[in-house]
Amino acid sequence: MENFIDYILQFGHLNKQQVALITSKAKEVSFQKDAYFSEAGKIPKQVGFVIEGVFRGCYYNNLGDEITRCFISENSLMSDYINFEANTASSEYIQACTDSKIIVFSKESWEELSQTIVGWDTMKNKMVQLCMYQKSRSNPVISQDATTRYLEFMDNHPTLINRIPLNYIASYLGITQQSLSRIRKNIS
Incomplete structure (x- = not known):
């Protein structure tokens, strides 16, 4: 949990009560290799933070080939955030590449933090922007050999x-x- 609090504090200031509230809303969960954090066709219901392990974002193209889009490792936020916020079904999977430990927030807990902590939305938006940037910038340039x-x-x-x-x-x-x-x- 300490790594997650350190991660959040990069994006703003929190007092002890706010840190305690965030900690109380989080749940540590273990994932076996190949288990799914989020699946295509289902509405994402949680936001995660990787404590230990590696996940990948992947999808199937129109030929049925599996395409890995990004890797998500320690000290990174993890979510299909656009679909999480819109409450719509995902078109991608987030799958554990290794046995992993993550901190998970349910949609209800994540929203409660926004309603309770002044400035949380600003911090959350910065975290989500970094998460989206990391997912998008990691694609290789296919024109290269x-x-x-x-x-x-x-x-x-x-x-x-x-x-x-x-x-x-x-x-x-x-x-x-x-x-x-x-x-x-x-x-x-």
Whole structure:
């Protein structure tokens, strides 16, 4: 919980009572590898903060291929926030790539914080903007060759390389797992 409070305090000031209220509304939950935090076709009902582990945002394209859009690791907010706020069904999945621990807020608890804590909406908006930015900026540039994409991935996500399955990295890079294996072999 301490990591989450430190994370929030980057975006504004809270007194002890406000921190206690936030802590009382949060619940720590464990996720097994491959479990879903959020699923396509369902309305997202929670906001999470990753304490330990890695998640991925993914969807299926019109050919039925699974596409990994982003990775979400420790000390990051996690939510399909647009659908969470609009109370509409998601078109993407958020899935655990590793066994993970997260802090979860239900929709009711998240909204109660907005109604109770002065300035929470401003802090929340900054957290959500960072979350959305991290999800959008992490997409590889498909016009680059596959080796360049992989090298960039290694630079941008050095801690993920040995923590998540290669098929997820290949999906994220827009290449086959065999191509990724070849690239890894050639650069090592």
